[in-house]
Amino acid sequence: LTWLSSGPENLFGVPSFKMARFVEEVLSGCPRSSQEKKRMRMRLALGVLCLVWACAESVEPSAIDAEESALDSDIVSGETLRAAGATTRRKVGAAVDIDALSKDPTYASILAREFNAVTAENAMKWGVLQQTRGVWNFGPADALVRFAQQNKMVVRGHALVWHLQLPPFVNDSISADDLRNVMVAHINATAGHFAGKIYGWDVVNEAVDDTGGKMRESVLFKKLGESFIDLAFRTARAKDLNARLYYNDYATEIQNEKSDAVYALMKRLIARNVPIDGVGFQYHLDARTAPTVEQMVTNFKRFTALGLSVNISELDVRVKDVVGTQAQKLALQGRIYQRVAAACRQVTRCYGITSWGFTDKYSWIDSFFGADDPLQFDDAFAKKPAYEGQRLGLLGEAAPEEPIGAELLPNGGFENGLTGWTGSGAPFALTAEARSQTSAVKVTGRTETYHGVLTTPASGKSRQQVSRWFSRRRLSAPVCPTHMCESPARPLRMAG
Numbered sequence: 001l002t003w004l005s006s007g008p009e010n011l012f013g014v015p016s017f018k019m020a021r022f023v024e025e026v027l028s029g030c031p032r033s034s035q036e037k038k039r040m041r042m043r044l045a046l047g048v049l050c051l052v053w054a055c056a057e058s059v060e061p062s063a064i065d066a067e068e069s070a071l072d073s074d075i076v077s078g079e080t081l082r083a084a085g086a087t088t089r090r091k092v093g094a095a096v097d098i099d100a101l102s103k104d105p106t107y108a109s110i111l112a113r114e115f116n117a118v119t120a121e122n123a124m125k126w127g128v129l130q131q132t133r134g135v136w137n138f139g140p141a142d143a144l145v146r147f148a149q150q151n152k153m154v155v156r157g158h159a160l161v162w163h164l165q166l167p168p169f170v171n172d173s174i175s176a177d178d179l180r181n182v183m184v185a186h187i188n189a190t191a192g193h194f195a196g197k198i199y200g201w202d203v204v205n206e207a208v209d210d211t212g213g214k215m216r217e218s219v220l221f222k223k224l225g226e227s228f229i230d231l232a233f234r235t236a237r238a239k240d241l242n243a244r245l246y247y248n249d250y251a252t253e254i255q256n257e258k259s260d261a262v263y264a265l266m267k268r269l270i271a272r273n274v275p276i277d278g279v280g281f282q283y284h285l286d287a288r289t290a291p292t293v294e295q296m297v298t299n300f301k302r303f304t305a306l307g308l309s310v311n312i313s314e315l316d317v318r319v320k321d322v323v324g325t326q327a328q329k330l331a332l333q334g335r336i337y338q339r340v341a342a343a344c345r346q347v348t349r350c351y352g353i354t355s356w357g358f359t360d361k362y363s364w365i366d367s368f369f370g371a372d373d374p375l376q377f378d379d380a381f382a383k384k385p386a387y388e389g390q391r392l393g394l395l396g397e398a399a400p401e402e403p404i405g406a407e408l409l410p411n412g413g414f415e416n417g418l419t420g421w422t423g424s425g426a427p428f429a430l431t432a433e434a435r436s437q438t439s440a441v442k443v444t445g446r447t448e449t450y451h452g453v454l455t456t457p458a459s460g461k462s463r464q465q466v467s468r469w470f471s472r473r474r475l476s477a478p479v480c481p482t483h484m485c486e487s488p489a490r491p492l493r494m495a496g
């Protein structure tokens with residue numbers, strides 16, 4: 001049993017609890033009466049059937065691992081990211097910009113050298129594949145699949161159903177029936193086209209809202225209710241038996257209102273027997289609020305306890321708002337990459353980490369959040385501390401947490417006791433005193449901006465020693481693109 005269920009995603013790609021149930025089922029009780037013997041024969045037949053089913057589900061043919069080991073001759077020293085990942089059979093991926101892949105040879109060669117998994121950054125999204133109803137353009141995505149095959153990488157499919165980058169014919173005026181039809185047609189065509197070539201699909205992306213633990217009011221949810229998720233997974237499974245099927249979302253790194261909602265959704269899907277194998281956690285982090293190893297591991301483990309695998313699907317770490325020199329910012333970023341990788345390694349069923357790109361030269365962050373340096377390689381393809389951090393983390397060495405005063409929340413604990421609060425605007429002052437408005441937090445002992453706020457926020461109008469006041473002021477326009485705001489419905493602003 002231990003053997004059957006070992007590895008980040010076990011041998012058969014079947015949740016360990018299903019395996020355990022099956023083995024128990026087959027082995028339970030020795031036959032005594034002829035009736036029992038008959039029952040036993042039924043059980044064995046059922047067992048064989050289960051085994052056939054389990055093998056059909058296997059998505060990690062040993063060939064992939066054999067090839068990978070051959071390629072990763074430096075596997076022992078773990079000198080590249082993919083070699084460091086392969087020491088525990090973990091996937092180390094990057095999202096790929098197909099344009100850069102075809103035009104920039106340095107980009108292509110680093111990608112091949114460092115990673116054993118790829119995700120299409122855009123090329124497999126619904127609106128990109130099927131701009132016109134009934135017409136699919138698989139060319140660019142096929143080129144990525146070929147590149148991956150040539151370089152012994154697995155491909156993560158992203159994403160079959162998402163409320164953004166939809167084709168123009170999926171809009172508010174579509175009827176529920178029509179939407180159901182086009183969604184099924186899209187999944188059939190896409191999962192069918194790539195069947196056998198995909199390690200796992202993000203079947204549904206970002207279906208949970210940012211506040212209130214509700215489902216996102218997307219066109220899909222408004223027209224079809226939560227059942228669109230069930231239908232998407234069932235359709236994908238029917239077309240590609242071998243691909244693992246994932247739910248993927250952001251701002252779910254730690255236990256908070258949103259990850260609670262995703263967790264509840266997973267339980268509902270499992271209760272309805274929806275074929276889901278795992279959960280992707282995007283991890284678009286701001287270095288000032290990055291989670292601790294303990295927070296990440298604790299959160300992952302409640303999902304794996306449901307029989308699901310977990311993975312980090314879109315890692316990047318913004319540093320522009322960290323106070324300090326560029327070298328300090330990048331060093332902090334390195335420690336965060338290391339903690340994230342180490343956290344994944346600590347969780348048996350965390351099968352891998354994908355970063356959303358790998359060079360700052362082509363990161364999406366600059367156009368969505370402002371100029372930044374969120375990845376492992378700089379604009380000129382030089383390795384940054386983030387590279388070494390991720391490599392060491394994959395080898396099992398966690399970076400120390402940032403030192404903080406006893407009364408302060410650690411990095412990433414920002415939201416813990418303050419559900420719905422987010423910070424925006426200028427960096428925190430470290431020692432300033434301010435008073436006004438209606439509520440405040442008292443912060444002492446803080447020497448760095450990323451130290452977070454006090455565990456118990458004070459409130460009231462009395463004069464207090466604070467480093468910053470937080471006023472609950474509604475902003476008329478979101479401070480970031482809606483889908484990326486941590487709390488777009490209730491953005492809060494630090495007022496000086």
Ligand code: XIL
Binds near residue numbers: 282314364
């Ligand atoms: C982003 C891409 O990186 C951009 O190039 C594109 O313009 C918008 O989408 N969550 C996701 C990804 O699941 O698909 C998004 O990718 C980033 C946020």
